[in-house]
Amino acid sequence: MKIAVGADHAGFEYKDSIAQILRDKGHQVLDFGTHDPAPVDYPQYGYAVGEAVASGQADRGILVCGSSLGIAMAANKVPGIRCAPVAEPYSAELARRHNDCNVIAFSERLTGWEMIERMLDVYLDTPFDGGRHEHRIEQLFEFGDKQRERTLKDVEQGAVTDAQTPKDLIPKP
Numbered sequence: 001m002k003i004a005v006g007a008d009h010a011g012f013e014y015k016d017s018i019a020q021i022l023r024d025k026g027h028q029v030l031d032f033g034t035h036d037p038a039p040v041d042y043p044q045y046g047y048a049v050g051e052a053v054a055s056g057q058a059d060r061g062i063l064v065c066g067s068s069l070g071i072a073m074a075a076n077k078v079p080g081i082r083c084a085p086v087a088e089p090y091s092a093e094l095a096r097r098h099n100d101c102n103v104i105a106f107s108e109r110l111t112g113w114e115m116i117e118r119m120l121d122v123y124l125d126t127p128f129d130g131g132r133h134e135h136r137i138e139q140l141f142e143f144g145d146k147q148r149e150r151t152l153k154d155v156e157q158g159a160v161t162d163a164q165t166p167k168d169l170i171p172k173p
């Protein structure tokens, strides 16, 4: 596979090690940096890897930052990207099986290296289950004015029930 990788200054060491493992396994790696500990802004790396995957330049993406969170939020802004920040292999497996995750995000500050290696294998080797998950994946990219109207109507009509959602806080369309 062609795999895009990227990280900020808090994740580049894991990213470099991951890139090496990928090359050893025979994958083609597109490395968007960063390459040293000089502080950089994680959104730029999340966007770059996200765009590489969304455009088809890469088949999958792998991101690393201090927590895995910010860089995943950035990648998920790119249309077509389903990025999951994960910290253990079962989440990585479900991210592939149920969510057809095309970018994964790891934490260098919170997750041990052995766990990263396990998750990397799971991410690369687990297929998407398809079936009942297909239309849910499609719905992830339907967000817009129409989807907002639908959600507000569903909530008003009680189709989305949540005792914690005070009806008077829901904005009227």
Ligand code: RB5
Pocket (backbone or CB within 6 Å): 008, 010, 011, 042, 065, 066, 067, 068, 069, 070, 071
């Ligand atoms: C950098 O200090 C840190 O904020 C970043 O790597 C990441 O954890 C953000 O979500």
